Amino acid sequence: MTPDTEVAPAVQARGLTKRFGAKTAVGGVDLDIPRGSFFGLVGPNGAGKTTSMSMMTGLLRPDSGTVRILGQDVWRDPVGIKSRVGVLPEGLRLFERLSGRELIGYTGRLRGLAADVVGLRGGELLSVLGLTADADKLVVDYSTGMRKKIALAAALLHNPEVLFLDEPFEGVDPVSAGTIREVLHRFTRSGSTVIFSSHVMELVEQLCDHLAVINHGRVVAAGPLDAVRGGASLHQAFLSLVGVAPRGDGEEELAWLGSSSG
Template sequence: MTDIAEAVRTQRLVKRFGQQVAVGGVDLVVPRGSFAGLVGPNGAGKTTTLSMVTGLLRPDEGAIHIDGLDVWRDPVAVKARIGVLPEGLRLFERLSGRELLSYNGQLRGIPKAEVEQRAEELLRVMDLADSADKLVVDYSTGMRKKIGLAAALLHNPRVLFLDEPFEGVDPVSANTLTEVLRRYTASGATVVFSSHVMDLVERLCDWVSVMSRGQIVAQGPLDRVRAGRSLNEAFLGLVGARGDGQGPGGEEGLSWLGATSA
């Protein structure tokens, strides 16, 4: 993979919580300008990995580089280059949508006039212009995701990290988010988003990394990872899911289920 320009690379990334190894030696690669999916079952280590990559959680071992910069040795420069929409999004709920963007712009040191211009454009594109002066506490889940994405894009980052960005989002809001992200990657920027919804990843992504039990088990262009199958079929094979009804989640041991009581 040395022949690709890398937006993100991790080397032997490890994170433990007590005796539990949440991430066990992850070598994640994301090409610059790609729409990349990080997929895996619940508990695979996706959120922990993204938290370390974005500087929110310090790894126990390993190295992380974004645009060639070490995340932990040059954190200020790295944070200027990234935008983050984390899982369990927390916002300043007593601000309006417009005030939230203004506040984020001030934190980033963007001139006030520039912040106002960018905020108005983002509010319009995100279909939030009519709700710009409503308090965020009154926003729906979809509206929160859209204003969170607007805040993450305000400083025009080179790499955008999204953790389950479409979870709980209605189809109209999801379509808006998708169109904005496609425009963003078309400009040469990079999106990395985690999900366990294979159909969504297959529709949006050109690069996929598959995690299972804290490790990357497959990685590369979407078509190569799929290998002629649907992504869901490839995913089930890679993570070791069984479809014979005899393993976990199968029929064995549930002979009572649906039976009529005597």
């Protein structure tokens, strides 16, 4: 490594923009994500989280701006960068006619890993994630939680330095969610970095030490968790940052709702 890469953030984004037709999905995102952090990328639905993450991982080319991962420009060396990151993208696009074990083996081949390394790492990942008993079932028959876990196993197989997860807990049962949390905490304790998107503030508050709030395609706050929430709950701080006033219980608007309304 050069001195620059030794001190560089895990991810550095400058001026990221992306338009789809007349719509500006991301309008100039600047971010510095520290190495070894558990970083949350939060915002309302449609705020630009997934688009920003797709540009950071090299899956979507920005209209303008730059992204550096571990000091390397993502678009100058996309293959090199992809060898250092793991991605669990939105939508879980998996090879559903493979078994879980076959999916891990196929991922290992794509990553250029030796067969014995894939066997060892794959077996350990399946065990830790509670998938050993179902390893030979087809992925198409997996539950949502199992699909998230096998996708996480595939993303971790090559031991990435930075892991990007788009809504990794959405639709996941509490047992699977607990398992995923423990694996991710173990990953960051080793000095690696997790970046995950979510719109569930309680989850982010429990897991993250740093975060950025995105609204309408722009970063409206970023930094350590305590600094961003400023003494309030993250939910309260988030509502204030995105310009949403807390609502009442809606009793007047919904006077007709419920059997007691007559």
